[in-house]
Amino acid sequence: LFLVLPFTTPGTTVLHLGPLAATSDGLLLALGLMLRVTASALIVLALLATVEPIRLGQALARLRTPVRLVQLLLLVLRYGALLRAELRRMREAARARGFRGGLSIHALRSFGWLAGMTLVRALERAERVEEGMRLRLWQGALPVAAPGRLGRADAAFGTGVLALALLAVIGIR
Incomplete structure (x- = not known):
């Protein structure tokens, strides 16, 4: 658009x-x-x-978001961070061995190996996670905790957010 x-x-x-x-x-x-x-x-x-990812997932589940979508979001949040950490460790290891990057054939080949190893490690991790979920008798759904009570701080925060949204809408027009 x-x-x-x-x-x-x-x-x-x-x-x-x-x-x-x-x-x-x-x-x-x-x-x-x-x-x-x-x-x-x-x-x-x-x-x-x-918001912690698990609380976000529980809130989305209470809002009747499709279960698969909530699970996908939680897995992306959890394992995306792990894959970034793994990639960072491999880049630091390459730097420790003297790799400096650039656009040479050697550097591009090294980047390819780095991407390939990241995918291999991600696949290995996914297999371990799947096995762990099966061993823990994963039922295919997130346990949803009972909704908590709203306190004064929650009400004040919600009022503040609504006031800011109202000011933004009025200011735009």
Whole structure:
């Protein structure tokens, strides 16, 4: 949508890309939309950054999010961090052996080996996790804890978030 708006909105032409003409009004609309999306994403990320993954999964399950989607999200959060740590360890090991990177054939081949080893280790870890889940009689669903009670701090936080959202909406218009 960001790419289409400048070329489909009528107005004063400011840029030509072959047969396409971008307008100033379209560019401003695209910029405004991009800023809103970015602000919304930052707010959501700020709220979710303080939540442990298991509590996030339980909250999504209580909101009747499809079970497979919740499980996938939790696995990505858990094992994505582990794979990043594994990749970081392998890069540090390569640096300790004197590898400096770059765009030479040797460096590109080394990056290929690094990517391949990361995938091999990820597969090995996935097999160990699958075996552990089978041994623990995984039922295919997350246990969902009973909902907790809202306290005064929760109510104050929710009120603050709603007030900020209202200010953002009023400020945009």
